[in-house]
Amino acid sequence: IGGKNIIMELSRRKFLKLSGASALGAVIFNGCGIPEQDLIVQSPLNMPEDQVSSLEAWYATSSGPYGNGEGIIVRIVQGRAIKIEGNPDHPINQGKSSSKNQSGLQGLYNPDRILNPMKRVGIGASRRWIDITWEEALAEISSNIKSSSESNSFAMMTDRQSGTIGEITTTFANSLKSKSVVTEAIDQTVLYQSIRHVFGQRSHPNFDLANADFLLNFGADFLDSWISPVKFSRDYGQFRQGNDHRGKFTQIEPRMSQTGANADKWIYNVPGSEGMIALSIAYVIIKDHSDKIDSSIIDKLTNGQGANFLSDYAPEKIEQETGVKPSVIVDIAEDLVTHEHSLILGGGSAGAHSNGEDNLNAIYSLNILIGNIGIKGGVIFNPRSELGAPLPLSSFENVKDLISETQSGNIETLLIRGTNPVHSLPKILGFEDAVINVKNLYVISNFMDDTAAMANIILPESVYLESWGDNVPCTLPGYDMITFQQPVVKTLNNSKSYGDIILEITNRIGGELATQLPWENTKDAIRNKAKILFETGTGTITSVSFEEFWNGVLQRGVWANTAKKGPTTIDEIKPLPNQIATPKYNSQSGKTYHLLPFETKLGDGFGANLPWLQNIPDLLTTACW
Numbered sequence: 243i244g245g246k247n248i249i250m251e252l253s254r255r256k257f258l259k260l261s262g263a264s265a266l267g268a269v270i271f272n273g274c275g276i277p278e279q280d281l282i283v284q285s286p287l288n289m290p291e292d293q294v295s296s297l298e299a300w301y302a303t304s305s306g307p308y309g310n311g312e313g314i315i316v317r318i319v320q321g322r323a324i325k326i327e328g329n330p331d332h333p334i335n336q337g338k339s340s341s342k343n344q345s346g347l348q349g350l351y352n353p354d355r356i357l358n359p360m361k362r363v364g365i366g367a368s369r370r371w372i373d374i375t376w377e378e379a380l381a382e383i384s385s386n387i388k389s390s391s392e393s394n395s396f397a398m399m400t401d402r403q404s405g406t407i408g409e410i411t412t413t414f415a416n417s418l419k420s421k422s423v424v425t426e427a428i429d430q431t432v433l434y435q436s437i438r439h440v441f442g443q444r445s446h447p448n449f450d451l452a453n454a455d456f457l458l459n460f461g462a463d464f465l466d467s468w469i470s471p472v473k474f475s476r477d478y479g480q481f482r483q484g485n486d487h488r489g490k491f492t493q494i495e496p497r498m499s500q501t502g503a504n505a506d507k508w509i510y511n512v513p514g515s516e517g518m519i520a521l522s523i524a525y526v527i528i529k530d531h532s533d534k535i536d537s538s539i540i541d542k543l544t545n546g547q548g549a550n551f552l553s554d555y556a557p558e559k560i561e562q563e564t565g566v567k568p569s570v571i572v573d574i575a576e577d578l579v580t581h582e583h584s585l586i587l588g589g590g591s592a593g594a595h596s597n598g599e600d601n602l603n604a605i606y607s608l609n610i611l612i613g614n615i616g617i618k619g620g621v622i623f624n625p626r627s628e629l630g631a632p633l634p635l636s637s638f639e640n641v642k643d644l645i646s647e648t649q650s651g652n653i654e655t656l657l658i659r660g661t662n663p664v665h666s667l668p669k670i671l672g673f674e675d676a677v678i679n680v681k682n683l684y685v686i687s688n689f690m691d692d693t694a695a696m697a698n699i700i701l702p703e704s705v706y707l708e709s710w711g712d713n714v715p716c717t718l719p720g721y722d723m724i725t726f727q728q729p730v731v732k733t734l735n736n737s738k739s740y741g742d743i744i745l746e747i748t749n750r751i752g753g754e755l756a757t758q759l760p761w762e763n764t765k766d767a768i769r770n771k772a773k774i775l776f777e778t779g780t781g782t783i784t785s786v787s788f789e790e791f792w793n794g795v796l797q798r799g800v801w802a803n804t805a806k807k808g809p810t811t812i813d814e815i816k817p818l819p820n821q822i823a824t825p826k827y828n829s830q831s832g833k834t835y836h837l838l839p840f841e842t843k844l845g846d847g848f849g850a851n852l853p854w855l856q857n858i859p860d861l862l863t864t865a866c867w
Contacts, residue, residue: 302329302799304713304727305339306706307401307660307848308346310470311715313799314339316707316730323347323707323731328472332800333719335472341843341858343472348852349705350734355688356702357735371700376738379699383657384750386682390655391418397644397653398422401660402429404632405713405724406767407741410759412633414744417755421653423636423644427666427846430469431635432593436602440610442813444631445624446717449587452480453619456581457491458574460516460605462589463499466861467841469589470717478504490581492574494519494566495591497838500861513836514825515564516592517601519571522560524604524611524818525552526575534579536613542815543611551820578612583619585609591838595825607818616810623808624718628775632714642671649676656680659703659740664692666846686740689851702737704729709739710764712771723802724775726768726795739764775801 298319305312313332317325326344330337359379360371390396398420403411415422437443451457451464451474464474481489493505496513511519528540529549544551557568578584588605592598606621614620647653649672656677667673677683677696685697694700711727738746741764748759761767769792775781776791781803785791795801829835842860849855856867 301728301730302331302726302797303730304706304711304725304799305343306346306709306711306727308342308349308706309340310472311713311717311725312339312343312470312472313725314343314346315799318730321731323350329799331798332725333723333802334470334715334717336476338472338476340472341855342845342849345849345852345854346705346707348854349688349849350707350731352689352851354690354851355705355735356690356694356700356737358702359736360700360702362698374699376736379701380743380746380750383682383684383699383701384747386655387418387657387747388751390682391420393654394419395652395654396420397647397656399644399656399658399661399663400424400633402426402633402635403660403713405629405711406764406771407711407713408633409630410741410744410764410767413758414748414755417758418751421644421647423641424633425636425641425661425663425667427662428841429635430589430593431637432598433589433602434635436588436593436599436606439599439816440603440606441615441621441623443623443808445626445808447808448622448624448717448720449585450477450619450622450720451585452477452484454481454583454585455485455487455489455619456577456584457481457489458578458584458586458608459491459493459495459501459505460520460586460588460601461495461499461592462587463501463840464587464589465504466500467843467845468501470715473717490577492577496836497591497840498862499590499840503862509570510565512563512565513591513838514595514597514601515560515566516588517597517604517819517822518555518560519564519566520586520588520601520604520608521552521555521818521820521822522557522564522566522571523575523578524608525549525555526557526572527579527611528552530572531575531579535611539610539613539815543607543818545817552818554820578608583617584612584614585620586612590840596827597823597825600819600822603819604822607816610812610815615812622720623810624720625722625806625808627714627718627722627724628778628803629712629714629724629771632716641667645671645673645676648673648679651679653680655682655684657684657686658693658697659686662691662693662847664696686743688737701743702735703743704733704737704739707731708733708737710741710768711739712768720807721802721804722806723800725800726772728796741767772801778803780805 298317300315300317302315305314312335313329314326315329316323326346328335328337328339358373359376361374363372364370387396396418398415400411402424462468465471491505492507493502494509494511495502496511498508502508540548557571561568586605586608588602593602609621616622664674683697684699685694686701686703687694688703688705706727708729708731713725745759745761745763748755772792772795773788776788781801783791783794783801785794843858844850844855859866
């Protein structure tokens with residue numbers, strides 16, 4: 243075996259007895275180069291009693307960072323996670339899953355995971371990483387965070403979190419007077435600003451694509467990367483084949499995306515002209531189809547001026563600037579008013595130019611014009627969740643302010659989790675140069691990335707399949723729901739969950755902070771939230787006792803209250819923008835070339851170390867890593 247002859251007397255009974263322990267494994271595989279610790283990890287002898295079985299089990303949990311709020315179920319055999327599927331009970335994905343969901347297993351078993359807390363020592367050529375204990379790491383970090391907070395020199399950078407983890411982060415940062423920034427490499431700040439301006443909503447609406455019969459989409463690649471591709475792909479199947487007739491789909495964008503390739507009609511437009519096209523469509527609807535539109539809505543959208551309010555955007559006047567023929571705009575306007583359940587979406591490149599917010603404001607206002615708010619196949623507002631809203635993304639100015647403070651030496655301690663700003667922030671902002679001035683840079687991460695490589699101490703974070711949590715999907719299905727996350731396997735290395743790390747630091751700092759975050763660990767905090775849900779007596783899971791309710795929530799992986807819905811009307815209808823700014827570019831050559839970056843399944847690069855994701859070809863070009 244392994245290129246060696248082994249002579250030993252071994253009965254069948256003794257072989258079966260030893261095969262569950264690591265001793266025989268070490269002997270058998272001695273010449274095969276398999277580390278002993280791997281055999282110990284995989285040995286049923288070292289696993290909980292209820293997991294030592296040949297029977298499989300499926301556990302419900304959240305897709306974590308490898309999804310957009312979907313629910314998943316994980317197949318466990320003898321304590322090992324071996325397959326991920328969509329949770330059929332989850333309202334967002336209803337049993338469906340994505341390539342990112344499936345790749346979560348490679349995040350769990352990745353050989354490059356950071357195994358222990360590490361500290362950077364030495365300078366210059368002698369600089370190196372050494373393993374330290376959690377006690378050493380947390381003692382130093384807690385002490386420095388406490389002293390920095392007292393001198394207003396503590397800052398945090400995190401990803402956009404929701405649920406109990408988001409609340410823990412907010413409370414921790416506010417209590418310590420942290421200069422906090424919430425950032426993502428590919429964010430939807432402009433989209434959310436537009437939703438708030440046009441609809442008066444702070445949360446993402448449910449765009450009821452499944453029940454629409456005509457879809458007009460400006461640039462949002464919802465079948466591949468935009469917001470919640472799993473949800474939209476499922477809804478798209480219903481839109482095309484699940485109703486009494488096939489839905490019609492028109493896509494307007496300067497680059498043919500995967501979503502555009504699925505459209506009935508794909509229309510090229512000059513980049514940044516999406517808002518002008520939307521206003522031109524509104525002009526034709528008001529001018530030629532006013533008999534099909536509520537006159538009071540027209541008055542509010544046009545300040546009582548009707549079509550004259552948008553006369554500068556008549557189709558024949560904007561053809562050269564947009565690249566869209568007048569007849570095309572006339573046809574789209576007719577489709578919108580003649581179909582019973584029309585829906586208009588916008589995002590991606592449409593909101594990525596300097597005039598992006600104006601573009602999206604004009605696009606989404608078309609939904610108000612045709613009167614599809616709060617109705618089947620239209621824009622359905624979501625309620626405020628029992629878990630509250632996710633942490634709001636910081637503005638570009640907030641990010642620049644923190645970098646400026648860092649550059650000036652006013653930030654002594656910086657804690658980073660869930661984001662890789664050295665990689666993701668524009669080089670021109672100078673974050674990498676500025677962070678050198680931070681005396682204590684601490685990073686909580688699963689893997690060594692660009693930012694972690696600059697840290698003083700790296701704390702290894704457990705992956706989502708090893709951690710407790712709860713979260714609100716980025717877009718609710720029109721009613722309140724919460725995804726519950728439970729550990730489905732034992733932690734494979736000496737890591738801790740992010741919530742547990744923050745709570746341990748909290749207990750060490752003590753004082754008012756410990757009063758505000760009284761839980762010993764994340765599980766206690768999650769159970770506390772579950773008790774609040776239990777005491778409401780509402781939702782899809784009810785029980786006479788909390789323990790039974792808790793078990794039910796973990797078994798199903800999701801709690802929903804279908805009776806708690808959002809508003810069906812808009813409090814204040816704001817006028818259409820009657821002027822769309824021309825997009826500005828920093829071209830030094832004076833040429834009119836356009837660079838159109840677009841998102842792929844790898845997103846902002848998170849998961850780029852997972853072979854399954856790297857090897858998935860782009861459906862349009864067949865290109866992969």
